[in-house]
Amino acid sequence: MKGPIEIxxxxxxLGSELVNWYLxxxxxxxxxxxxxxxxxxxxxxxxxxxxxxxxxxxxxxVLTHSDSDHTGVAPHLRAAGARVLIHSLDExxxxxxxxxxxxxxxxxxxxxxxxxxxRRIFGHSIRTGAKPGxxxxxxxxxxxxxxxxxxxxxxxxxxxxxxGHCALLFEEQNAxxxxxxxxxxxxxxxxxxxGLMPRFFNEDDDAAQASLAAxxxxxxxxxxxxxxxxxxxxxxxxxxxxxx
Ligand SMILES: [Zn+2]
Numbered sequence: 001m002k003g004p005i006e007i008x009x010x011x012x013x014l015g016s017e018l019v020n021w022y023l024x025x026x027x028x029x030x031x032x033x034x035x036x037x038x039x040x041x042x043x044x045x046x047x048x049x050x051x052x053x054x055x056x057x058x059x060x061x062v063l064t065h066s067d068s069d070h071t072g073v074a075p076h077l078r079a080a081g082a083r084v085l086i087h088s089l090d091e092x093x094x095x096x097x098x099x100x101x102x103x104x105x106x107x108x109x110x111x112x113x114x115x116x117x118x119r120r121i122f123g124h125s126i127r128t129g130a131k132p133g134x135x136x137x138x139x140x141x142x143x144x145x146x147x148x149x150x151x152x153x154x155x156x157x158x159x160x161x162x163x164g165h166c167a168l169l170f171e172e173q174n175a176x177x178x179x180x181x182x183x184x185x186x187x188x189x190x191x192x193x194x195g196l197m198p199r200f201f202n203e204d205d206d207a208a209q210a211s212l213a214a215x216x217x218x219x220x221x222x223x224x225x226x227x228x229x230x231x232x233x234x235x236x237x238x239x240x241x242x243x244x
Contacts, residue, residue: 039129160208184228
């Protein structure tokens with residue numbers, strides 16, 4: 001995805017060939033879902049201008065989790081006046097970025113650095129600009145909350161990739177943002193269709209598997225992931241693909 005590309009009415013995807021971020025535009029304003037890599041700041045103004053917007057038009061940035069490839073431009077949008085929102089369990093990692101925990105801690109990740117998926121995402125991040133977005137005054141939410149930001153997304157807690165990872169359902173737009181609870185990019189999953197992120201990227205890999213049950217029954221025309229193409233075959237089929 002390069003973008004901005006209108007995926008369904010009012011929903012735009014942007015980013016690079018490996019990392020996505022999204023905008024939801026409605027009468028109330030603009031909500032950004034995830035904030036990509038730090039290097040995306042270089043084209044932030046130009047990207048928004050292409051759909052007739054500026055950073056100051058962004059009302060809120062809602063983050064699916066605190067990984068650095070999802071937080072990059074959050075400080076820039078915060079500085080331009082946007083609210084930044086994240087699950088309470090991932091807020092500390094946004095305030096003070098650091099290594100992941102659990103199954104994705106350096107002890108588990110480092111022996112897997114040679115793997116193609118790891119080299120692909122790390123190489124791409126370094127080339128693009130991997131400085132994590134750091135925000136020290138984000139607002140926090142919990143699973144089940146309906147956020148008072150444009151689009152009124154409902155929060156579905158999907159722990160696993162990180163402990164505070166959440167999917168966000170925009171009912172009006174019929175779009176479910178799954179972050180890294182599902183991955184649609186074959187360079188990362190090493191497979192076709194929807195999959196889970198590699199286990200050494202998941203803070204609790206068992207929880208990541210279990211969280212698929214929270215996504216499975218969701219009614220949405222399109223699933224939008226942090227990595228890979230839009231999925232238009234429904235949540236149940238995406239989860240079935242990931243379980244195979
Ligand atoms: Zn990611």
